[in-house]
Amino acid sequence: xxKIFGGALLLFAGCAQAQPAAENAPHFRSGDxxxxxxxxxxxxxxxxxxxxSYLAPEEASANPAFDxxxxxxxxxxxxxxxxxxxxxxxxxxxxxxxxxxxSINQSGHYQGALMGIEAEVKDERRxxxxxxxxxxxxxxxxxxxxxxxxxxxxxHAEHGAVDNTFVQFYPTLLEIAKQKGTIAH
Amino acid sequence: xxKIFGGALLLFAGCAQAQPAAENAPHFRSGDxxxxxxxxxxxxxxxxxxxxSYLAPEEASANPAFDxxxxxxxxxxxxxxxxxxxxxxxxxxxxxxxxxxxSINQSGHYQGALMGIEAEVKDERRxxxxxxxxxxxxxxxxxxxxxxxxxxxxxHAEHGAVDNTFVQFYPTLLEIAKQKGTIAH
Numbered sequence: 001x002x003k004i005f006g007g008a009l010l011l012f013a014g015c016a017q018a019q020p021a022a023e024n025a026p027h028f029r030s031g032d033x034x035x036x037x038x039x040x041x042x043x044x045x046x047x048x049x050x051x052x053s054y055l056a057p058e059e060a061s062a063n064p065a066f067d068x069x070x071x072x073x074x075x076x077x078x079x080x081x082x083x084x085x086x087x088x089x090x091x092x093x094x095x096x097x098x099x100x101x102x103s104i105n106q107s108g109h110y111q112g113a114l115m116g117i118e119a120e121v122k123d124e125r126r127x128x129x130x131x132x133x134x135x136x137x138x139x140x141x142x143x144x145x146x147x148x149x150x151x152x153x154x155x156h157a158e159h160g161a162v163d164n165t166f167v168q169f170y171p172t173l174l175e176i177a178k179q180k181g182t183i184a185h
Numbered sequence: 186x187x188k189i190f191g192g193a194l195l196l197f198a199g200c201a202q203a204q205p206a207a208e209n210a211p212h213f214r215s216g217d218x219x220x221x222x223x224x225x226x227x228x229x230x231x232x233x234x235x236x237x238s239y240l241a242p243e244e245a246s247a248n249p250a251f252d253x254x255x256x257x258x259x260x261x262x263x264x265x266x267x268x269x270x271x272x273x274x275x276x277x278x279x280x281x282x283x284x285x286x287x288s289i290n291q292s293g294h295y296q297g298a299l300m301g302i303e304a305e306v307k308d309e310r311r312x313x314x315x316x317x318x319x320x321x322x323x324x325x326x327x328x329x330x331x332x333x334x335x336x337x338x339x340x341h342a343e344h345g346a347v348d349n350t351f352v353q354f355y356p357t358l359l360e361i362a363k364q365k366g367t368i369a370h
Contacts, residue, residue, distance in 0.1 A: 055291055056292055060291075064293055106242070109234060109235045109237070112356060
């Protein structure tokens with residue numbers, strides 16, 4: 001199964017709507033359940049990949065999905081200045097199906113139906129390892145953190161270029177991290 | 186050659202930096218030369234495709250590029266409300282090389298070097314057809330509009346789902362346009 005942040009992805013309906021800027025921070029309720037961010041499509045987009053996988057091409061999916069990564073605007077601006085992620089940084093990974101033929105397009109891939117969203121949050125007081133990962137399955141409006149035993153935690157810690165995040169796949173931020181000397185792996 | 190907005194794309198250096206919100210409108214100088222928007226990476230991202238082409242798969246490039254589309258935030262918010270693009274709407278199409286193997290990634294594609302940027306601007310008083318297209322070649326900081334004879338004008342007019350724009354390739358906005366009944370093609 002395709003995993004980046006580590007959660008199962010289920011199809012759900014709905015699309016992002018405009019929300020006030022106050023929504024651009026992680027909100028928790030009922031303890032440590034993260035509220036699904038309604039306006040992540042208005043955050044700063046970092047990059048998109050198609051069919052990114054740990055698997056070799058011959059083992060990978062014949063129906064590749066797009067992964068779109070967004071980060072909260074305040075965290076983005078801090079990163080431009082420092083090459084580091086401040087407390088309360090939140091990422092959303094949005095996964096969408098790909099399509100090939102439609103309108104004038106005859107080959108290659110463009111984006112289609114939403115397949116799921118996951119989140120990665122830095123909260124130094126709330127989480128022992130500072131970061132936690134969440135999957136909003138089936139259109140849920142809140143999610144508890146994945147258990148620390150999930151591979152997302154160890155993979156991000158061991159392979160994320162900067163502080164548990166895959167900055168190596170975000171070309172404009174990779175340049176910043178190189179300039180600031182903040183690349184760990 | 187791969188074309189969406191219709192201009193030749195040349196490699197150039199540089200990356201987006203944070204800019205004040207006042208930069209989020211088209212700026213012209215020396216008559217109708219559009220200033221290259223410095224902060225388009227902080228606008229609202231609409232979608233990304235990989236290797237999108239008018240050509241059949243067997244004729245398409247073996248080295249597909251990513252195309253990333255951004256729109257000015259005020260125009261995006263207006264579209265959410267109306268399903269239409271207001272005057273002073275500006276799009277940027279950013280083209281980046283794709284890469285397949287790096288870090289933990291073994292297959293699929295992620296984004297690499299910047300190959301070029303183009304822009305599409307709606308200015309009802311400045312342009313006879315309301316919209317014009319620009320290519321910032323070789324890292325130029327301003328660009329004149331492509332001539333009306335370029336195929337970008339006729340293709341966007343004839344095939345763009347909403348008002349000269351390819352909303353059919355922007356899944357969240359396509360839902361809005363369907364709700365608002367603003368799809369032309």
